[in-house]
Amino acid sequence: MFLSDVERTETIKACRHCPMCNVADRVAQLVCRESYGPRGRGAILFAIDQGLLDWDETIADIMYTTQNDGLIQEWCVGNYDHEELVLDARAKLFEKGLAPEGVVKFIEGIRAGQSKGLSPEEILSKAKITAEPNADILLFCGCGPRESEAETILETSRIFDRVGIKFQVLSEEPCCGWPLYQLGDLEGAKEFSVNVAKKIKDSGASTVVVLDADCYRMLLTRNGRFGGDLKGIKVVPIVSLLEEWIDSGQLKVTQKISDSVTYHDPCAFARYCEEIDSPRKILNMILDGELKEMDRTGRLANCCGAGGMLPIHRPDLANKAALLRLEEAQATGASILATGCPRCQSTLTRATSSGAHKGLRITNLVRLVAIAAGLVE
Amino acid sequence: MPKDLLFDVILNEIADIVGHEDVTVREAERIAYSMDVYLVSQIWLDGGQKPPRPDWIVFPESTDEISRLLKMASRHGIPVIPYGGGTGSQGGTVPLYGGMLIDLKKMNRIIKIDEKSFTVTVQPGVNGQHLEWTVNKKGFTLAHYPASIYGATVGGYVAARGSGTLSTKYGKAEDMVINMEIVLPSGEVIRTLPVPSHACGPDLLQLFVGSEGTLGVITEITMRLDPIPEERRWRAYLFDDIRKGLEAGRRIMTKRLRPCTIRLYDENSTQRIVKTVLGLDVAGSYMVIGSDGDKRCVDLEMETIHEICTDQNGEDLGPELGEHWWKHRYDFYFPPLNLMLPQMFGTIETTATFDRIYDIYTAKKHVIEKEFKEWGTTYIGHFSHWFPWGVMVYDRFIIDKPPQDPHEALQLHTEIWGKAARTSIQHGGILNDHHGIGFKLGWLMPEQYGSAWQVLQGIKDHLDPLGIMNPGKLGFSRRCK
Numbered sequence: 037m038f039l040s041d042v043e044r045t046e047t048i049k050a051c052r053h054c055p056m057c058n059v060a061d062r063v064a065q066l067v068c069r070e071s072y073g074p075r076g077r078g079a080i081l082f083a084i085d086q087g088l089l090d091w092d093e094t095i096a097d098i099m100y101t102t103q104n105d106g107l108i109q110e111w112c113v114g115n116y117d118h119e120e121l122v123l124d125a126r127a128k129l130f131e132k133g134l135a136p137e138g139v140v141k142f143i144e145g146i147r148a149g150q151s152k153g154l155s156p157e158e159i160l161s162k163a164k165i166t167a168e169p170n171a172d173i174l175l176f177c178g179c180g181p182r183e184s185e186a187e188t189i190l191e192t193s194r195i196f197d198r199v200g201i202k203f204q205v206l207s208e209e210p211c212c213g214w215p216l217y218q219l220g221d222l223e224g225a226k227e228f229s230v231n232v233a234k235k236i237k238d239s240g241a242s243t244v245v246v247l248d249a250d251c252y253r254m255l256l257t258r259n260g261r262f263g264g265d266l267k268g269i270k271v272v273p274i275v276s277l278l279e280e281w282i283d284s285g286q287l288k289v290t291q292k293i294s295d296s297v298t299y300h301d302p303c304a305f306a307r308y309c310e311e312i313d314s315p316r317k318i319l320n321m322i323l324d325g326e327l328k329e330m331d332r333t334g335r336l337a338n339c340c341g342a343g344g345m346l347p348i349h350r351p352d353l354a355n356k357a358a359l360l361r362l363e364e365a366q367a368t369g370a371s372i373l374a375t376g377c378p379r380c381q382s383t384l385t386r387a388t389s390s391g392a393h394k395g396l397r398i399t400n401l402v403r404l405v406a407i408a409a410g411l412v413e
Numbered sequence: 414m415p416k417d418l419l420f421d422v423i424l425n426e427i428a429d430i431v432g433h434e435d436v437t438v439r440e441a442e443r444i445a446y447s448m449d450v451y452l453v454s455q456i457w458l459d460g461g462q463k464p465p466r467p468d469w470i471v472f473p474e475s476t477d478e479i480s481r482l483l484k485m486a487s488r489h490g491i492p493v494i495p496y497g498g499g500t501g502s503q504g505g506t507v508p509l510y511g512g513m514l515i516d517l518k519k520m521n522r523i524i525k526i527d528e529k530s531f532t533v534t535v536q537p538g539v540n541g542q543h544l545e546w547t548v549n550k551k552g553f554t555l556a557h558y559p560a561s562i563y564g565a566t567v568g569g570y571v572a573a574r575g576s577g578t579l580s581t582k583y584g585k586a587e588d589m590v591i592n593m594e595i596v597l598p599s600g601e602v603i604r605t606l607p608v609p610s611h612a613c614g615p616d617l618l619q620l621f622v623g624s625e626g627t628l629g630v631i632t633e634i635t636m637r638l639d640p641i642p643e644e645r646r647w648r649a650y651l652f653d654d655i656r657k658g659l660e661a662g663r664r665i666m667t668k669r670l671r672p673c674t675i676r677l678y679d680e681n682s683t684q685r686i687v688k689t690v691l692g693l694d695v696a697g698s699y700m701v702i703g704s705d706g707d708k709r710c711v712d713l714e715m716e717t718i719h720e721i722c723t724d725q726n727g728e729d730l731g732p733e734l735g736e737h738w739w740k741h742r743y744d745f746y747f748p749p750l751n752l753m754l755p756q757m758f759g760t761i762e763t764t765a766t767f768d769r770i771y772d773i774y775t776a777k778k779h780v781i782e783k784e785f786k787e788w789g790t791t792y793i794g795h796f797s798h799w800f801p802w803g804v805m806v807y808d809r810f811i812i813d814k815p816p817q818d819p820h821e822a823l824q825l826h827t828e829i830w831g832k833a834a835r836t837s838i839q840h841g842g843i844l845n846d847h848h849g850i851g852f853k854l855g856w857l858m859p860e861q862y863g864s865a866w867q868v869l870q871g872i873k874d875h876l877d878p879l880g881i882m883n884p885g886k887l888g889f890s891r892r893c894k
Contacts, residue, residue, distance in 0.1 A: 050748035053448065053455050055500045055564030059542045068472060068518035068538070069442070070499055075564075076445035079458070083444045086461050094439040111563075113747035331546070 037127065037222050038120045038261065047116045048085065051078025057118070060111035062338055063102050063346065066356050072101055074108050074118050081125060096134045097349075099125045103357060104218065104344025106307035110335050122344070126220030135220060142348045143221045146211055146228075153182030156189060156205035165193050168202035174241035175203045176255070178248030178378065179211050185378035188247060191406040192274060198409055199286045203245070206235055213262065214254040218345045226262045229254075233264030243270045245277055247402075249302035249377035253309055273305065275376050278405050279314040282321050290410040292324040297404070298370035299327060300361065300384065301337035302377035310335075315376050315401055322408035328368035338364065340380040347383065358387035366396050376401045420468065423489055427471055427513065430481045435472040435519070446470055446496065446514055450561075451504035451853055452759065453823055459754055460819030465507060467494060467514035474519045476594065476602055476632040483630065483881075484600035486513055492884050493598075495626035497537060497569035500561035502760065503851025505573060505625045509885035515630065517568055523547055524633070532591055534635040537568025553638040556583035556673075559847075560746045568631050574623040576847035578742055581666075581799040582673040582705070583639060585847060587622045594633035595621050598877040602632070620872065625849055626883040628876050645673065645705035646715055647735025650727035652698040655679045656771060659796065659804075661700070661725040663767045666799050668721070670714055674703040676738075677796040679774075685793055690745055691737055693730075700727065701735045757815035757826060761833040763842035766803040770796070773840040774806050780832050781810045788812045788825065798846060805846040808833075835860070850887045858888025 039047065055075050058064065064073035071080070077098060083089040099122055108118040129135050130143075153159075156177045160167055167175070175196070177189050196203050213228030232255075236244055244266075246252040252273045259266055281287035299319060305311035312334045319327045332338050341347065341358035362384060365373040373396055375381050385398045406412045420438075427436045443466035448454040454464040468491075473479050486493045492512025499506055508514055520536035526548060527533070533548055533555070541562040545555055558577035559565060569575065570586040571593070583589070592605045605618040621628055652658040658677040665672060678687055683699040693699065700722070704714040723729065744750055752758040765773050774794060781792040794808030810829055816822045834844055834857050844854050844861045859866045866888075873880075873889045880892030 049753075052458075053450065053753065054748055054751075055450065055498060055561065056743070056747050058498065058564035059540060060563075065518075065521075065540065065543075068516070068521070069437075069445075070496075070516065070518075071437075071442040071445035075499075076442075079445050079448065080441045082458065083441075083463075086458070088458075088461070088463050089441055089444060092441070094441045098441065113744045114749050116748070 037124065039117060039124055043117070044121060044124060047118060047121045048078050048082050050114055050116045051075060051118055051121070052082040054078070057108045057111045060107045061102070062357050062360065063353055066353055067101065072098055077122065077125070081121070091129060091132055091134055093134060095125075096129045096136055099129060100136055100139060100349040101346070101353065102344055103339045103341070103346050105303040105339035107303070107336070107339065110307055123218065123220065127222050130220035136349050139219050139349055143216060143219055143224060146215055147224055151179055151183065153179060153184075154186070155207060156182065156209050157207050159186045159189050160193060160205065163190050165190065165197075167193070167205045169204055170240060171202035171204040172241055173201060173203040173243045173245055174236060174239050175205050176236070176244050176246045176251060177205065177209060178246070178251040180382060181247050181378035182209070184382045185400065188378050188381070188400045188402050191402050191412060192247060194411045195278070195287065195402070195406055195409065198411060199281050204239060204241060206239060210235060212251045212254040212259070214250045215345055217254065217258060217262070219348065229259045229262035229264035233259055233266050236266060236269060241269070243272060245272055245274055247274050248379055249273070249304035250379060253304035256309060273309070273311055273376070274402060275305070275311060275314040275318065278402070279317050282318060282405070287405070287409055289322050289408045291408060293322055293404060293408055294324040295372045296325060296328055296370045297323055297372045297374055298330055298365050298368040299333070299401075300330070300340060300365065300373060300375040300380055301334055302375060302380045303337070303339050303343050305376055306337055307335050311376070318401060318405060319374070322404060328370040330364045330368055332364065340375070340383045341387065342379050342383040354383065355387050358383050359390070359392065362387055362393045362396060366393050371395060372397050372399055374399050374401050374404055423485075423491065424469060426485050427469055427482065430485065431471055431473050431478050435474070437470045438468065442470055443467060446499070446516070447507065449499045449504060449506045450502045451507065451851065452754070452757065453504060453826065453853070454507050455754055456819050456822050462819060465509050465511060467508040468511045469513045471513055471515050472519045473515060473517070476596060479515065479596045479630050479632055480600045480602055482513070482515065483596055483598055486881050487598060487600065487879055490879050490881065493881050494883050495568070495572070495630045497566035497572070498540065498561065498564040500565040500569065501573055501849060501851060503845075503849045503853040505849055505851035505883070505886055507852065509852060510891070517566065517630075520632065526551055526553070526638070531638045531640070532635050533638055534633065535567050536633060537566060537631050539567045541565045541567060541570065548638055549641065552641055554641050555589070555636060556639045557586060557589060558742070560743060563743070567634055567636065571622050571634055572625050572631060573849035574847060576798050578676075578797070579673040581675055582671045585798070587619060589637045590618065590622055591635040591637055593618060593621060593631055593635070595629040595631055597629045598879070598882050623849070625851065625887050627873060627887045627889055628882060642705035644708045644711050645703060646711050647701060647703045647732050647739055648715060648719070649730035649734040649738070650700045650702070650722045651695055651730055652700060652725060652727050655698045655774070657725045657727070658698040658700050659771055661722045661727055662796065662799055662804060664721045665718055666801055668717070669801065670717060672702050672714065672718060673705045674701065675797070675799045676701045679794045681791065681793040682795050686745065690741060690750060691734060693734060701738045703735065703739065752809070752811060755815070757812040757822060758809055759826065759830060760807060760809050760848060761830065761837070762805055762807045762846045762848070763837035763844070764798070764800070764803060764805040764846045765840070765842040769841040770804055770806060773837060773842045774808065776840055777808055777833055777836050780836050781829065784832060785810070785812075785829055788815065790829070830854070831857070852885050855886055855888035
C-alpha cells in the first residue's frame with residue numbers, strides 16, 4: 037500500500053540478489069536460513085511475480101517471521117524499503133486467507149475490540165487520578181501500556197500534575213490500527229485509523245501526547261495515509277514533552293539517579309520518527325553519571341524483539357531477539373535498561389523471566405523521570 | 414525404487430540425523446537456495462526459468478551430524494553442496510545436479526579467542542562481520558574485509574580463498590588460516606596440523622583451502638588475529654595514466670613497504686566509479702593508499718610512499734578522499750550503485766608478476782573492447798591486492814544491453830569469459846585471484862593447470878570416489894549419478 041508498483045518492483049529487484057543487509061536482519065540470523073533473510077524474501081517474491089511460485093503457507097511463514105523493524109532499510113545504502121515490501125506481501129497473504137492461524141486469530145481479536153487492558157479512565161481512577169475531560173492535551177496511552185504497563189500511564193499523569201498541565205484521555209481508547217497494518221489487514225488498519233482520528237478530533241484536544249512508540253509512528257506517519265483526519269492536531273511523543281519540561285525548569289529534578297543506565301532506542305522512535313536526541317538529553321539531565329551506550333544505538337539500534345508483531349507468529353524468536361538485546365545492554369555494565377516505549381519494556385521484561393541477565397532492571401524512561409522528580413521512589 | 418519413494422526415504426534418513434525441523438524441501442526455500450551472486454542463475458530466474466534447485470536443504474549443528482549426513486549421501490550417491498553465506502560470485506553453491514544442500518549457518522559458534530597466540534577458532538557458519546565485531550571488542554581484528562563481509566561466512570572465506578581490502582598487508586584468507594577440521598566425503602573427520610608452518614611434508618591444510626566444498630566440508634577453522642592498529646591513515650594520488658600508477662605501486666612493494674591498501678583505478682574506472690561514488694571528477698588514474706600500525710611506523714611508511722608517488726608525478730589529493738573511500742568502501746556493492754541485471758557484467762580478475770601485469774591488462778582490454786564491440790562492451794579495472802612480486806588486476810566487462818533471452822545471454826557470457834580467461838592464462842596470469850572457480854570457471858581449470866591437472870583430479874578421485882561433493886564445480890569430472 038505504501039509502495040507504488042514501481043517502487044515495489046525496484047525493491048524486489050534490488051533485494052532478490054543482494055546479500056549486503058544480511059547482517060542487519062537479526063531474525064534471519066536466528067533462524068539461520070537464507071530463505072528467511074531479505075535476499076531470500078526478495079527472490080521468493082520475484083519468483084511469484086514471474087509465475088514460478090504460488091503464494092502458500094510456507095511463504096506466509098517466511099513473511100511473518102521477521103521483526104520488520106526498519107533496520108534493513110537503514111542498513112541499505114540504496115535505501116530500499118524492504119520492510120514495506122514485507123508488509124505488502126503480508127497484505128496479499130492475508131487477503132488470500134493464507135496468513136498464519138495465530139495471526140488471523142489475533143487480528144480477529146483486535147477487530148472484535150478484545151483487549152486485556154483497562155481503559156485509561158479505569159486505570160487512572162484506580163489510582164484516584166482524575167483527567168480533565170476538556171483539556172487541550174490528550175494523553176494517548178496505547179493498547180500495550182494499558183495491558184501491561186499501567187504504571188507508566190500513572191507516572192505520566194503524576195508528571196503532568198506536577199507541571200500543572202491538565203490532560204484528558206479517551207474514555208474508550210481504541211486501537212490505533214498499528215498491529216493490523218503490520219499484520220497485513222489493511223482494511224482493518226483503515227477502519228481503525230479513521231475511527232481513532234475521529235475520536236481524537238471529537239475530544240477537542242489540539243495536542244495528542246503518545247506513550248507508545250508504535251502508536252506514535254502510526255498516528256504521525258500512517259494515520260492520514262490510511263484515511264484518518266488529524267489535520268490541525270499536533271502529535272508528540274511523551275519524551276519530547278519531558279525533555280522540554282525538564283529543560284525549561286517546569287519539571288524540577290530533585291534527586292539525580294545514581295544507578296548506571298543504558299538506553300534502548302525503540303525502532304519506531306529512532307528509525308521511523310528520528311526521536312533519538314530527546315531521550316538522551318533527558319537522561320543527561322537526570323542521571324548522576326553518564327549514560328552507558330550500547331554498541332548499537334540510535335538509527336542502528338537492534339530491535340527489542342517485538343518489531344513487526346513477531347511475538348504473535350513466533351514468540352520464541354521474539355524472545356531470543358530480546359535476550360540478545362539484553363546481552364548488549366548487560367555488556368555496558370549498566371544496572372538499569374531504560375526504554376522510551378512500553379511495548380519494548382514489556383518485551384524486554386518478559387525475556388528476563390528466564391533468570392538470565394540478573395542485575396539488569398528494565399524500566400521506562402517516564403519512570404526514571406518520575407523518580408528524578410521525586411514523584412515515585 | 415520409484416524416485417518419489419527414494420526422495421522420501423532420503424528425507425527421512427536426513428531427518429533422523431538432524432531432526433525434521435532442520436531439513437526442508439519446500440519449493441519457496443528451494444528457490445531461495447538456487448542462487449549465489451553468480452549472474453547466470455540470476456539471468457535464469459529473470460528469464461522466467463527456475464534455476465537448478467537443491468532437493469533437500471539441511472541445517473546441521475555439529476560435525477557429527479555432518480559426518481553422518483555425508484555417510485548417508487555416500488550410501489545413496491547423492492550430490493552434497495556445502496553452503497555458507499551464498500555470497501560467492503562463481504556459482505560455487507548452485508546445486509547444478511540437485512541433491513542435498515548443507516547450509517552451515519547454524520554452526521556459528523565462536524569457539525575460542527586465544528588472546529596469547531592471537532588466534533580465533535570458529536565454526537564455519539560464523540558471519541564475517543559478526544566475527545569482526547566480536548574480536549574488535551577484545552582489541553583484535555581479523556583484518557579481512559571482503560565486499561561480501563555482511564553476508565559471507567568464515568567457512569566461505571577459506572573455502573574460496575577470499576580476499577579483503579587490506580590484503581596487501583594482512584594477506585588473503587589462505588594466509589590467515591592456522592588449522593582446520595574437515596569432514597571427508599566418506600564421513601571421516603580429519604584435522605590438519607596444529608600450525609601452518611612446518612616441514613612435515615606437503616601442505617594438507619592448503620589442499621582444503623580453496624577446495625570449494627569439492628573435497629569435504631570444513632567444520633572448524635582457526636584463524637590468525639591481528640591487534641587493532643594504533644593508527645590507520647589514508648592518502649589519495651592522481652597519476653597521469655595507469656602505467657605511472659603501476660610503477661609507483663611496484664616500487665612501494667619491491668621496497669618491501671607494507672601498506673594495508675593500494676587501490677589503483679584505471680582511467681575508465683576513475684571516470685566511472687570514482688566519480689559516481691566519491692564525487693571526484695578528474696581525468697587520469699586514481700590511487701588510494703593506506704598504512705596502519707604503530708603511529709611511528711605509519712609516519713615513516715606514509716612519508717616514503719609519498720616520495721615514491723610524487724616521483725611518478727602523482728598528484729597528492731590529500732587524506733580526505735582516501736578516508737571517504739574507506740568509510741564508503743562497501744557502498745559500491747549495494748544496489749543501485751553496484752552492477753546488476755539487466756546489465757551483463759563479470760569480474761575477470763587475474764594476478765601476475767609485475768613484469769607481466771600491464772601486458773595482461775592491455776591484452777584483455779583489447780579483447781573485451783574489440784572482439785565484443787557489437788555489444789558496446791566496456792572494460793574497466795583497478796589494481797588492488799598487491800604482493801611483493803606482483804599484483805592483481807580486478808577487471809570487469811560491462812554490457813548495458815545484453816541479449817534478453819537467457820540462453821543467448823549465457824552463450825555471450827561464456828564466450829567473453831573464455832576469451833578473457835584464456836588471455837590471462839596465455840600472458841602468465843591465472844584464472845582467478847580471490848573469487849574462486851565454481852562452475853563459472855571450472856571448465857577452464859584443466860587448461861589452467863595443464864599436465865598438473867591430473868594431480869588435482871587424482872586427489873579428488875581418491876578422496877571422493879563417488880564424486881558426491883559439490884559436483885560440477887572446480888572443473889572436476891563428475892562421477893555421482
